[in-house]
Amino acid sequence: MSQHRFGVGEQVRLAARYPDPAGSAVxxxxxxxxxxxxxxxxYRVRGPNGQERAAAESxxxxLEPAMAAGT
Known part of the structure; x- marks a missing residue:
């Protein structure tokens, strides 16, 4: 059985082929x-402005570990 690649609370970016009007937000x-x-x-994901959207795993x-830590 398959599993989700990302978990609740994890920070992700949208792939480049799906432009984000707010920039490359986390x-x-x-x-x-x-x-x-x-x-x-x-997944249901929430952007920095608090808005939620649905996104496919693809x-x-x-995020790179350093980016996720905020450095």
Whole structure:
């Protein structure tokens, strides 16, 4: 059985092919959503302005450890 790549509370960025009008903001995963019929997991993520959006796992990338720590 497949698992979500990211967990609740983890910080991620949207992939470059999905432009972010606010810039390359860091998003926080706030909810894990079910796997779709095509086998891809989705997430609910919250941006720095507090707005939430849905994102497919293929749209997200992990932050480098130093970036996640805020340095």
């Amino acid at each position: 998003y926080e995963v706030v909810r894990l959503m079910p796997e779709t019929a095509n086998g891809e997991f989705h 749209q997200l990338s992990a």
